Amino acid sequence: EALGCEVVIEPLLIIEPDSGSPIDITGIQALIVTSRNALRALNANAHLQTLRSLPLFAVGDATGALAVDMGFQTVCPGTGEARDLPALIARTLPDRTGPVLHLAGDVLAFDLERPLREAGYSLRRQIIYRSRTARNFSPAVLALFQSGKIDSVLLMSPRTAHTYADLVNKMQLADISRNLVHFCLSERVCKALDTLPEPEMLSPRRPNMEEMLALIADTVAKKR
Template identity: 40%
Template structure:
């Protein structure tokens, strides 16, 4: 059984290992390329902590700013793990999305303590700054990277989809899901999707995937990689028993 992973390559490594541990063959097709913003600078003066809504954000920040002393509040477990690996030792995960991250900050952080530095990309999901500013926080959004969408499916993936050599696909962001749907339609491969199972990290991701005729479309119980893999495990168990 072959699984397609569509995340940026650096983000795909962990989930690829998890899938291989389940006995799956893994094909990585990054539909987003992560690029630094030319001339980006980090303005950390007066910041009391860092907001992380993607692993790419904290990677970009760490490349530009050597100080690891500020606390980090991360949207999920994966971005929290990357933050720790980069040397930040005060890291807390919201285990969800921007809404749960805003809730975590509201419980942990005094608005009077200083500005919150958001290590962001040029396009972000949700309105974290708006949620926090409505509660009296000051958010300094620093655009440090950009995610450039693929313009076509690779020849390898085109052949695999057309030949029925992919069984399931995992999607972690609405933008990646929307890009996949657009590129499949442009390639005229919609009918090839009818034998694939799709697994979306959240309701927003699943909504972007809905236009294609998937054999089944599953959504994680919560927006974490662990929950997404749990949804996959349930289907794998059912298939092994059938």
């Protein structure tokens, strides 16, 4: 909105905290968080105060910033790609005696267990939230698509992009999508649109919100 754009928010993933299983923090020496949804789900957890004292490896700057806001004392943000976290952990966490706890959702974009095991770490995974995909666009957003009032779409994860593409095809919006600019957080997000007919896609040099906003600002300026 600060760039002069009218913004419409359409959730394509419905996030539900999973409070069914207690978190086993026995012997944990560090945390991994690959989504802000995990931190939000952790907010009401009884172990939050104890977990704040552990080093936390965040997938990217935005997740790291939220962890800092929530009171975590030592936060190490990554590049924005979960696949880069094992190398960051290996450089930062020399002690390999205790397990590392991954606070995760029920669907993994990237499985950290094998690369961490190869680096000498033991990974413990705790599902702390669950997600389900939207079945349709809302009537209001569908009307905006059909009237040509949407000119760009912002997609932040491969799963969200895949859901978007499925809904575009399901609701017969593929021809309309040809005229839209799709701002994708990374190349992996772009690849999730491969079922759409020749979509226009732009992605920032690094997968973080700051560079994404800079890309949008540059694109908007060129069109004025």
